Amino acid sequence: MVQLVDSDIKTREVLGWKGVHVLHFAGSSCSQKLRIFLNLKGIGWESRPVDLHGNENFQPWFLGINPRGLVPVLVHDGAVHIESNDIIEYLEKTFPSPKLIPAGHENEVSALLRHEDDLHLDLRTLSFRFVFNRPGPPKPAAALASYAANGTGTVQGAKDRDKDIQIAFWQRATEEGFPDDRVRASAQKFRVAFEALDKRLAGKPYLMGDALSVLDIAWFIYAHRLSLGGYPLARLHPRVHAWKERLGARPEFAQEIAMPVDVKARLKATRREHAAAGKSLEMVAGF
Ligand SMILES: N[C@@H](CCC(=O)N[C@@H](CS)C(=O)NCC(=O)O)C(=O)O
Numbered sequence: 001m002v003q004l005v006d007s008d009i010k011t012r013e014v015l016g017w018k019g020v021h022v023l024h025f026a027g028s029s030c031s032q033k034l035r036i037f038l039n040l041k042g043i044g045w046e047s048r049p050v051d052l053h054g055n056e057n058f059q060p061w062f063l064g065i066n067p068r069g070l071v072p073v074l075v076h077d078g079a080v081h082i083e084s085n086d087i088i089e090y091l092e093k094t095f096p097s098p099k100l101i102p103a104g105h106e107n108e109v110s111a112l113l114r115h116e117d118d119l120h121l122d123l124r125t126l127s128f129r130f131v132f133n134r135p136g137p138p139k140p141a142a143a144l145a146s147y148a149a150n151g152t153g154t155v156q157g158a159k160d161r162d163k164d165i166q167i168a169f170w171q172r173a174t175e176e177g178f179p180d181d182r183v184r185a186s187a188q189k190f191r192v193a194f195e196a197l198d199k200r201l202a203g204k205p206y207l208m209g210d211a212l213s214v215l216d217i218a219w220f221i222y223a224h225r226l227s228l229g230g231y232p233l234a235r236l237h238p239r240v241h242a243w244k245e246r247l248g249a250r251p252e253f254a255q256e257i258a259m260p261v262d263v264k265a266r267l268k269a270t271r272r273e274h275a276a277a278g279k280s281l282e283m284v285a286g287f
Pocket residue numbers: 028029030031052057069070071072082083084085117120
């Protein structure tokens with residue numbers, strides 16, 4: 001559980017926020033995951049949007065809440081929680097019904113969620129190359145300078161190494177973009193992970209068996225995002241594809257991944273351009 005301590009937090013006003021507040025961004029995968037969880041739980045929450053496209057997460061106000069500079073963030077009765085999977089596990093304990101982590105499987109689910117989180121920078125690499133595909137550097141120099149300079153830089157009282165990893169990721173992306181060899185390495189990790197999921201889904205409707213769990217939510221988001229980027233899910237992992245389609249038809253999921261018409265059209269054009277240049281995800285990955 002990553003609940004921040006008092007000395008981590010500079011934006012003191014949040015300490016007075018009562019109830020459930022979520023700082024999030026519509027198109028962020030981790031935010032989508034948390035919002036689907038909240039929908040399924042029926043937990044009422046106050047929305048505090050953070051504009052990632054405008055780099056609001058690198059502004060002093062937001063870094064004063066989450067020194068790591070990432071969404072989502074949960075503020076529950078003035079307590080600040082970061083890291084989407086930790087937030088979900090905290091909420092599962094606090095709002096136990098309906099159950100989304102099967103009893104007796106807490107440690108197994110926790111380990112499987114950690115594996116999902118370990119692939120987050122790989123998801124980001126593939127997303128920036130094949131889904132967002134915006135011109136210019138992924139993060140402007142001024143935004144990164146603000147990121148480095150603001151916030152306490154501590155999580156639970158200790159210097160936050162994760163922030164250094166984030167900054168290094170963006171600096172490298174600014175210098176070299178998201179080159180083919182990194183795409184191949186990231187895509188391969190997902191191929192291995194999806195093969196394991198495909199096996200789990202043999203004869204079972206959900207990843208943990210007969211009941212929907214947080215694991216389905218977390219992996220649904222990855223499968224959805226990668227499909228948008230052109231990952232050939234139906235061809236390589238048919239059971240995962242069918243499971244994703246089934247989940248995506250449920251309103252609690254569908255409303256969180258709905259895309260504005262212009263964004264959809266832009267993505268379609270990007271996919272066409274990449275394919276024409278021989279640079280679609282499956283071509284670069286060698287799938
Ligand atoms: N391990 C973190 C990852 C959070 C994360 O990387 N969030 C992304 C959005 S999905 C973010 O805030 N990115 C910052 C940016 O793009 O500037 C979690 O699970 O909460």
